Amino acid sequence: MDGILPLWKPKGWTSHDCVMKIRKLYKTKKVGHTGTLDPEVEGVLPICIGQATKIVQFLTETSKVYTAELTLGSATETEDAHGDIIEEVKVSRFPTQQKIENVLKSFQGEITQVPPMYSAVKVAGKKLYEYARANQTVERSSRKIVIHEINFISKNEEANKIKFNVTCSKGTYIRTLCVDIGKELGYPAHMTYLVREKTGTITREHTFDFETIEAACVNGNEQELLLPITEGLTHLDTVQVDEQTKQKVLNGQKLSRTDQIMEARPFKVMHGDKLLAIYQIHPEKKGEIKPIRVFSE
Known part of the structure; x- marks a missing residue:
């Protein structure tokens, strides 16, 4: 199956x-x-x-699509609602909708994030949350991520909450995004709600x-x-092959590169509507393509 x-x-x-x-x-x-x-x-x-x-x-x-909610006025050790509060500030003036929308848009595009301590990212062979649970803080390298789109949904001034949706690249921590948005709005913040609406x-x-x-x-x-x-592969380009080439693909053979293959990233090899394999340009022989994954019939 x-x-x-x-x-x-x-x-x-x-x-x-x-x-x-x-x-x-x-x-x-x-x-x-x-x-x-x-x-x-x-x-x-x-x-x-x-x-x-x-x-x-x-x-x-x-890419992934999320609906998220952040709460202004308090930060937690886990960056979400399940950690202990580590900073608290009274929200004396809740940001206007225009201010919120402007700040959200400022995060659109390629940005950098520092992974939260309570995450599965490894440093020196150990997961960050293992350091966090031992009350240790370690140096974390920032990483580039892409926010393809981010939009304001609603706000609740009485509860200091802001809801928004975001389309982002893999490796994006929405918890950290909520904290960073809060900083730009002038307050500590943490994520209080998250739903993943779409994957690919x-x-x-x-x-x-x-x-x-x-x-x-x-x-x-x-x-x-x-x-x-x-x-699950709609984001990859497709190369169609004939019956003769189909057998070579199913046998995992390297093939000559064709004019169909323009980019270096992986692509699907198909015979009609049948997925045969995922290939890529050979890293050492640019005139050849080689299989990464082959699917048996």
Whole structure:
């Protein structure tokens, strides 16, 4: 059984919990998720099953869409509502909507972020949250991320809350974005709400909750919930091959580069609507292409 299960991850579950549950339901060990969601965050979590596990890294690289809420006036050690408050300031004058919109737009484009201490980023072979739990703070390198779009949704002045949506690249910490937006508005801040609305082309409307998935497995309809593997690769270019070349691709052979291949990034190789492999330009022989992943028939 091969394909992408568009799961709506519930609150209180880790992404790993979801993988373990799907392994039992689909009776296979070949299951992987495509981008960690914190336990208290719900939303779109595509689960790759069978041969689809070969594309996890490519689906992880796609942009994500979130709805988020930040609260002005207090900062926490975890940058969200689940950590202890480390700074508190009275919000004497809540920012105007125009001010909020201007600040949000200032984050659009390529920006840098410093990963939060409570994150799974590794420094010297150890995850940052392990240092944090031991009350240690370590030097963290900033990283470049891209905010493709960010828009104001609403504000609640009595509760000091601002809601917005954001389309961003992989590796973006929305918690940190909330803190940085708060700084630009003149107050400490933390994230109080987050939902992932979309991963790549997979939206909330595509997803199934565990209750629906369990019912489908009981009725023998679990295959019908799976999206084709190509749904996770829509951001990659496509090269079509003929029947003769198809066999070479399925055998994992290197091929001569064609005029169809313009960019160095990975691309899909297909025969009609059948996904055969993911190839890239050979790093040492620019006139050749080589397979990264091959999908058996």
